[in-house]
Amino acid sequence: MSDHKKPRRALLGLVAVALIGSAAFYFTKTGDTVASEALDKAKASQKLQSLAELNGKAPSHRKLDVQTWNTAEGAKVLFVEARELPMFDMRLIFAAGSSQDGDAPGLALLTNAMLNEGVAGKDVSAIAQGFEGLGADFGNGAYKDMAVASLRSLSAADKREPALKLFAEVVGKPTFPEDSFTRIKNQMLAGFEYQKQNPGKLASLELMNRLYGDHPYAHASDGTAKSVPAVTLAQLRAFHQKAYAAGNVVIALVGDLSRAEAEAIAAQVSAALPKGPALAKIAQPIEPKASIGHIEFPSKQTNLMLAQLGIDRDDPDYAALSMGNQILGGGGFGTRLMSEVREKRGLAYGVYSGFTPMQARGPFMINLQTRAEMSEGTLKLVQDVLADYLKTGPTQKELDDAKRELAGSFPLSTASNADIVGQLGAIGFYNLPLSHLEDFMQQSQNLTVEQVRDALNKHLSTDKMVIVSAGPTVPQKPLPAPSDKPAEQPLGVPEH
Numbered sequence: 001m002s003d004h005k006k007p008r009r010a011l012l013g014l015v016a017v018a019l020i021g022s023a024a025f026y027f028t029k030t031g032d033t034v035a036s037e038a039l040d041k042a043k044a045s046q047k048l049q050s051l052a053e054l055n056g057k058a059p060s061h062r063k064l065d066v067q068t069w070n071t072a073e074g075a076k077v078l079f080v081e082a083r084e085l086p087m088f089d090m091r092l093i094f095a096a097g098s099s100q101d102g103d104a105p106g107l108a109l110l111t112n113a114m115l116n117e118g119v120a121g122k123d124v125s126a127i128a129q130g131f132e133g134l135g136a137d138f139g140n141g142a143y144k145d146m147a148v149a150s151l152r153s154l155s156a157a158d159k160r161e162p163a164l165k166l167f168a169e170v171v172g173k174p175t176f177p178e179d180s181f182t183r184i185k186n187q188m189l190a191g192f193e194y195q196k197q198n199p200g201k202l203a204s205l206e207l208m209n210r211l212y213g214d215h216p217y218a219h220a221s222d223g224t225a226k227s228v229p230a231v232t233l234a235q236l237r238a239f240h241q242k243a244y245a246a247g248n249v250v251i252a253l254v255g256d257l258s259r260a261e262a263e264a265i266a267a268q269v270s271a272a273l274p275k276g277p278a279l280a281k282i283a284q285p286i287e288p289k290a291s292i293g294h295i296e297f298p299s300k301q302t303n304l305m306l307a308q309l310g311i312d313r314d315d316p317d318y319a320a321l322s323m324g325n326q327i328l329g330g331g332g333f334g335t336r337l338m339s340e341v342r343e344k345r346g347l348a349y350g351v352y353s354g355f356t357p358m359q360a361r362g363p364f365m366i367n368l369q370t371r372a373e374m375s376e377g378t379l380k381l382v383q384d385v386l387a388d389y390l391k392t393g394p395t396q397k398e399l400d401d402a403k404r405e406l407a408g409s410f411p412l413s414t415a416s417n418a419d420i421v422g423q424l425g426a427i428g429f430y431n432l433p434l435s436h437l438e439d440f441m442q443q444s445q446n447l448t449v450e451q452v453r454d455a456l457n458k459h460l461s462t463d464k465m466v467i468v469s470a471g472p473t474v475p476q477k478p479l480p481a482p483s484d485k486p487a488e489q490p491l492g493v494p495e496h
Contacts, residue, residue: 067262076428078428079259087155087256089151090152090269090421098144099282099359101219105223114236115171116140117184119170138170168272178233185231192224204220206293210291242274244274245274246274250428287309293467294468295470299471301372301471302375308363311361312358317459320447327398331405340381345482346486348370349369377477378479390456406441413437
């Protein structure tokens with residue numbers, strides 16, 4: 001469910017992170033020969049900061065001058081001028097994720113996956129060749145809250161203008177060819193068959209159903225084996241007309257562009273989209289009752305997932321909870337969970353915790369795989385670690401160490417145009433202040449042990465856990481005693 005993330009991503013919540021293991025991605029990879037040549041030229045002209053120039057010091061943080069406006073059609077635009085490379089990145093973020101599927105789970109993902117399958121006069125191959133021939137890169141994906149479409153292109157007018165024209169057609173006027181629709185459906189159905197052999201995925205699906213009930217977040221972004229065959233092309237066209245409307249998009253732009261050029265690009269893309277307003281924000285879920293479920297599955301290991309409702313993306317406790325989770329289980333080695341479960345007892349390859357804030361309350365989750373014969377004891381150990389952490393909060397040393405790690409990794413959050421465009425997309429989509437990154441950093445560095453502990457206890461409780469396991473029912477063994485050199489070594493790479 002919750003993948004191991006780099007510290008900066010766990011703390012900053014980049015848009016590109018995978019949401020709850022149920023998001024699905026469809027990317028069209030294109031050639032980058034022309035773009036690579038431009039990059040080489042930029043390096044040769046010393047536009048890029050080299051490691052030698054750093055001389056052992058941390059890279060300086062880029063203070064972003066974020067400019068924002070609305071297009072005539074109602075699209076919200078965020079722009080950062082960055083002249084270091086002769087390229088630009090654009091990301092369109094629509095409130096068109098699987099939470100908008102209604103009674104047709106999989107509709108949002110299918111619509112997004114079909115964008116680059118055909119436009120007037122071009123099939124999927126011609127579209128891919130069109131981007132490739134310009135040294136441009138197109139990407140798309142669908143998640144719980146959002147659907148995205150992105151373009152990376154050289155900023156020179158002779159490459160930029162045709163790339164933008166093709167991009168605007170793909171996003172605004174897809175033809176949804178029937179043969180492609182059938183192919184993608186079959187691919188998704190094959191994926192559902194594979195899921196039956198993946199206990200982690202089965203546990204994830206069951207967990208989300210228990211956690212969210214009838215809420216739109218309950219079903220997987222890729223739908224179900226029953227729902228996907230029933231989706232029609234007419235539904236895709238109607239969903240595109242409604243959810244890909246200009247009033248329902250945030251346009252993030254970063255790169256070698258002037259304000260006037262950025263305005264022209266945003267206006268061109270916005271005008272190509274269907275006309276319409278923003279969709280209503282997703283309602284908050286109802287707090288579920290604590291429960292325990294088990295999925296019988298033949299395996300040497302047992303997947304354990306523990307979750308409860310967390311926060312939405314604009315919660316004022318976001319910084320405190322991010323810092324608290326980093327210490328509990330969000331930062332890899334050295335966290336409370338990793339220390340007790342892996343380093344002292346060798347019970348798991350890894351154990352991770354994380355908040356996934358969304359438009360509505362996303363989950364807080366703890367996720368691991370352990371030996372089947374020690375699954376019950378390992379589950380209790382994880383619960384005990386969480387309970388103790390909520391009771392005491394972090395130590396001053398743990399908090400100081402986490403602050404230093406954040407301060408050291410924070411410059412990476414804006415190290416590239418791709419990083420910046422992701423940050424802008426999140427700021428615009430979740431209506432965060434333009435100063436969000438600086439605010440987050442300042443708030444995090446000013447946190448006290450008491451503030452972190454109080455925030456964790458405000459939002460988390462050991463009595464509210466929804467727990468799902470997937471694995472075999474086998475006789476249980478006692479856990480080994482904690483040791484600096486545990487007799488039981490962690491299992492290798494997780495089975496699934």
